[in-house]
Amino acid sequence: MTGREAMRWGLKLEMEKNASMLFIDPSSEVYINIPNISLAYAATHFKTRVIDQHILPYPRDRFLRHSADVLGISVRSFALEEAKRIADIYTAKYPSSEIKSVSTSVDVQCCYPFLDFDKKIVFDKPFSDEYPFPDYELFDSFNYLSTNWQTGLWNYSIMTSVGCPYQCTFCACRSRKWHARSAKNSAEELKLAQREYNIVSFEIIDDAFNVDKDRVLEFCGLVKPLKLRWLCSNGLRADRFDEESACAMASAGCDTVGFGIESTDDEVLALVKKGETIGQMEQAVEIAKKYFKEVKGYFILGLPGSNYEKDIASIEWARKQGVKPVVSYYVPVSQPDKIFYGEKASASTLAYPEERQKEIYRYSKKITRGWYYRQGVPAKIMKATFLSIFKYNLNSLLTHFIIGPKRFLSILFKGEVQ
Ligand code: SF4
Secondary structure (H helix, E strand, O other): OOHHHHHHHHHHHHHHHHOOEEEEOOOOOOOOOOOHHHHHHHHHHOOEEEEEOOOOOOOOOHHHHOOOEEEEEOOOHHHHHHHHHHHHHHHHHHOEEEEEEEEEOOOEEEEEEEEEOOOEEEEEOOOOOOOOOOOOEOOOOOHHHHHHHOOOOEEEEEEEEEOOOOOOOHHHHHOOOOOOOOOOHHHHHHHHHHHHHHEEEEOOOOOOOHHHHHHHHHHHHHHHHHHHHEEEEEEOOHHHHHHHHHHHHOOOOEEEEEEEOOOOOOHHHOOOOOOOOOOHHHHHHHHHHOOOOEEEEEEEEEEEEOOHHHHHHHHHHHHHOEEEEEEEOOOOOOHHHHHHHHHOOOOOHHHHHHHHHHHHHHHHHHHHHHHHHHOOOOHHHHHHHHHHHOOHHHHHHHHHHHHHHHHHHHHHHHHHOO
């Protein structure tokens, strides 16, 4: 830890001693390279420290060392069980503390919904330039986060907009109005992150970044001087992507883009109300390949109207096009999820046998494994682990040495980074 970081941490610890409120992000094994942005905004707004079990899972129960009048838990659906466990053991140790869920207008990240407890802490101002820039130094994972940002193992995650004007039946974002920050305000956050956290790369994790082409072009002009590498891999709309946007993004440092393809079958696309045809997607991919190092495609197996042949054709299409496939191969069937994903949602298990789903899964992972090696991910994991030794933070070190080998094995056997 540098002297400047130590001073900041001293101040934060001082804050903690007086804290009557503490936030926590429960751990899970999903998207561990993306901090909980919603919670970062809430913490910054309420000036509250965060125990970030999601990014820094060890030691697991360290939150029990802190007594607070209110423990605010950010309850993402994939971490619900851990959130309940935290609530139970915290109440057992501190019976007079209140447990609440923390929620903001940015409660959407990677399509997983956030859930509420009965009692809530709410920051529901619509997403706009009025929002403060997220202060990650409030997170106890800051040392670990910043190490990974500085080595480029992880990209600084930024949301420049939330929601989406489209109506795809399987997507959580469809029910959220599109709210965007200005290009200028988004670029300012990146300048600050570069100055304060020494980030070397960033990733836009908007639901629909390229809804407004003029905003995209302006953003590119503003971030170009920062000379940061960046990715726009969270699913661009192919029908709003053209040569001019591609050229502006690439010359501003973007080297990876992703499109929400879902399926290459036009009937399936129509059934899920994608509002695009495979022809439009092919055209976008064709342009993207000229400008970017990597082009990703997001696919969902088992969508209404699909079957084994159509799903395998989608993955095969990705292989032929040189698109890196990112595959979701399960659509839940329980009643609440039917409401969430749309009436026609069904698990792929109903469409064809499990063994054939696994075949597609293994096939897509084989393709992605090569991608991680080409991107030098194993070398970056090593670099971040060794850099952490010099930063003298025990929790951070512990996490690096437990998570690092897990990541290597995961790339080796599963073709994915965990
Ligand atoms: S366009 Fe993308 S973000 Fe928008 S509703 Fe469809 S899948 Fe969701």
